[in-house]
Amino acid sequence: MKAVRFHEYGDPDVLCHEDVEQPVPGAGEVRIRVAATSFNSVDGNIRGGFMRGPIPVVLPHTPGIDVAGTIDALGEGVDGIAVGDDVIGFLPMDGNGAAAEYVLAPAEVLTPAPKSIPLPDAAALPLVGLTAWQALFDHGKLTAGQRVLINGAGGAVGGYAVQLAERAEAHVIATASPRSSEAVTSAGADEVIDHTTTGVSAAVTEPVDVVLNLAPVDPAELAALVTLVRPGGVVVNTTVWMPAPSDQERGVRGIDLFVRSDADQLSQLVALIDRGELRVDVAERVPLAELPALHARAAENAVHGKVIVVPPVA
Secondary structure, eight states: OEEEEEOOOOOGGEEEEOOOOOOOOOOOEEEEEEEEEOOOHHHHHHEEEEEEESOOOSBBBBBOEEEEEEEEOOOOOOOOOOTTOOEEEEOTTTOOOOOSEEEEEGGGGGEOOOSSOOTTGGGGSHHHHHHHHIIIIIIIITTTTTTTEEETTHHEEEHHHHHHHTTOOOOOEEOOHHHHHHHHHHHTSEEEEETTTSSSHHHSSSSSSEEOOSSOHHHHHHHHGGEEEEEEEEEESSSSSSOOOGEEEEEEEEEEEEOOOOHHHHHOOOOOOHTTSSSOOOEEEEEEEGGGHHHHHHHHHHOOOOOEEEEEOO
């Protein structure tokens, strides 16, 4: 089968589109014929060797944390799932990923794929959808009537976060560039701040209950977000190389989010999609062989929106 792998850490040119042996599922595993994976920024950080501590992969390594595909074979002890089932999942970050024609996955990380969208497009959901869900509800404890500021709402996580917060009946304030402001508005934001022309601290004139920071901002800008939060509120930060700021005197907590795979939460997101309550946006569909070029574009900040990576049709 074909896969994209890197045999050493480095720039995007270490990625090789090559022939590898088809994997065989072990106990508790299934083999998936991949319909698509997606590109996430962490893929570039893993490839570059910047995540060796928290995510120790074995070389050669196949990237691709998200998967959408069809069950092709079952390992010993797997039940509740059958060959031919369409599934999606967030794969273990330290294992081989889905930038390949076939991938192995622990059965417990998978959930049935949405039926209302094309199967490859569902690869755009797991990591970013779970990040948004866990940030808002597991950590932010967002409830109806609260005010939430989503800083960096124009990206893939932000798109889901705005939709989920709006559906939770929160008042959603979002920062976005002019390029993405229309999409953020259509996702359900009540207020959109153009961060290219307006300072966020000046634009938010009433305290918020939750700040979700998705943007790689300057540390001083990140620290300033605490001042916008009411006493007892929370700042949830996904740019984990900068610790989340807090204010103990006012009881404002700072939480660094490390997203985790959760099949139950993923199934709730799938249900929202199939009820028409959550939209999946795919900006590009890239053939598997072009994944190295996609990594190169991402390194130059030339990738916008969610990109799925599609293996050749068997």
